[in-house]
Amino acid sequence: MTLNRQWLLKARPHGMIGPDNFEYTETPIPQIGDGEVLVKNQYLSFDPTQRNWMVDRPGYLPPVGIGEVMRAGSVAEVVESKHPDFKPGEQVQTTGCWQDFAVVAPGQGPMGVNKLPPGVSPEMMLSILGITGMTAYFGLLDHGQPEDGETVLVSGAAGATGSVVGQIAKLKGCRTIGIAGGEKKCAWLTDVAKFDGAIDYKSEDVSERIGALCPNKWDIFFDNVAGPILEAALNHLNLYSRVVMCGGIANYNNIEPVPGPNNLMNIVTNRGRMQGFIILDYLPRAMEAIEALVGWVSAGDIVYEVDIQEGFDNIPSTLQRLYTGENFGKQLLRI
Structure with a gap:
């Protein structure tokens, strides 16, 4: 050549x-x-x-x-x-x-x-060892700060980042619910990645299903999507909950800006926290994430x-x- x-x-x-x-x-x-x-x-x-x-x-x-x-x-x-x-x-x-x-x-x-x-x-x-895996690792652990017994909700859950977020949350003792598009992706989440439940945003009422699968509400929402799914999630947050803002793919191709969630005050009344982050800030700590992820993959704990x-x-x-x-x-x- x-x-x-x-x-x-x-x-x-x-x-x-x-x-x-x-x-x-x-x-x-x-x-x-x-x-x-x-x-x-x-x-x-x-x-x-x-x-x-x-x-x-x-x-x-x-x-x-x-x-x-x-x-x-x-x-x-x-x-x-x-x-x-x-x-x-x-x-x-x-x-x-x-x-x-x-x-x-x-x-x-x-x-x-x-x-x-x-x-x-x-x-x-x-x-798994690249940007998406490290994003899942630092986003969940540094910003979500999961604790044993908490409920973690993940949008874009069948994607490269969301799927790893949910599995790390399980390793930390959390109950994990994923939101994805289509029966195939939702089945993979529960059957292969071992999420506790999955919501098909293409065929189900997301807010209704969050209420059904999170009867005690959620403590951490790891959001890769934004848009209507973020609004649906904010109807079900716990006291002192954490929203980790990773992405907003639902809006990336919009020609005109769309209205934001109409229920952001739920963050205030429930004393919650919503925080964004950029993975480039964590590159000096990359080996920390890589070593942990290699260990989990080798042990069969993450797929x-x-x-x-x-x-x-x-x-x-x-x-x-x-x-x-x-x-x-x-x-x-x-x-």
């Missing part, structure tokens, strides 16, 4: 994201300087927050510019190195973006570049699903799967 295939951001999204927002191009393979590493992407990670990176507004990372390569996490192979810590043939995790080749260096970009631990597959590194699409041409359509609900578990693509 002598050229670097790339997908560029062509137009900012207006409504549902789609392949028309991106443009294919080919450029020369980049050259590296001292302290840099040339990598060839093997797997790409797809995350709901990528939709936010495409919007021209301030955020925790700068927006992707029109004509720039679309940002994404990846697992890649080192092709050439002018850094003493990296050798050709090694596998690394980095922000390789939607392209074949990328120039990376330690300490640069959102995640820098890190070698995969021995025995860890690319699929594992980009899912996870990976949805792998194939082929460079399918990169834009794979991102869209996150917002249509087609993906099941962590969405990846093998180049």
Whole structure:
């Protein structure tokens, strides 16, 4: 291969994201300087927050510019190195973006570049041990602060983050209820991930089912969705409850802002707490989460699903799967 295939951001999204927002191009393979590493992407990670990176507004990372390569996490192979810590043939995790080749260096970009631990597959590194697994770990334990016997409600529960949140909550002695879309995902939650109950938002009245499955209300709500599901959840919170705000995928593709929950005062009257967080703030503690997650996975205490699409041409359509609900578990693509 002598050229670097790339997908560029062509137009900012207006409504549902789609392949028309991106443009294919080919450029020369980049050259590296001292302290840099040339990598060839093997797997790409797809995350709901990528939709936010495409919007021209301030955020925790700068927006992707029109004509720039679309940002994404990846697992890649080192092709050439002018850094003493990296050798050709090694596998690394980095922000390789939607392209074949990328120039990376330690300490640069959102995640820098890190070698995969021995025995860890690319699929594992980009899912349970990656951003989504760490988000579940720190979001629940640092912000939710679960205690034995409490009830934990999780939206987006069959997703890469939500499914791990629920299982960690079970390990901490909590009763866990998940909200997901469709019979297949709900069955997986109770039969495989061992949630205590599941609510199908596509076919059930969410508020009614929360009341039925949480007769003593909930103590922690880990929210990946926002929108009407957040409002439904706020009808059933306990005294001193905690709402962990992780994402809002229900609203990411809206053209116009939608009204917020009309029952936020329930947080006040029940002395609750609602807090957002960004996983990048926790990267210095990454090994804490990785070591715990490896232990739980090795012991069979946590299971996870990976949805792998194939082929460079399918990169834009794979991102869209996150917002249509087609993906099941962590969405990846093998180049």
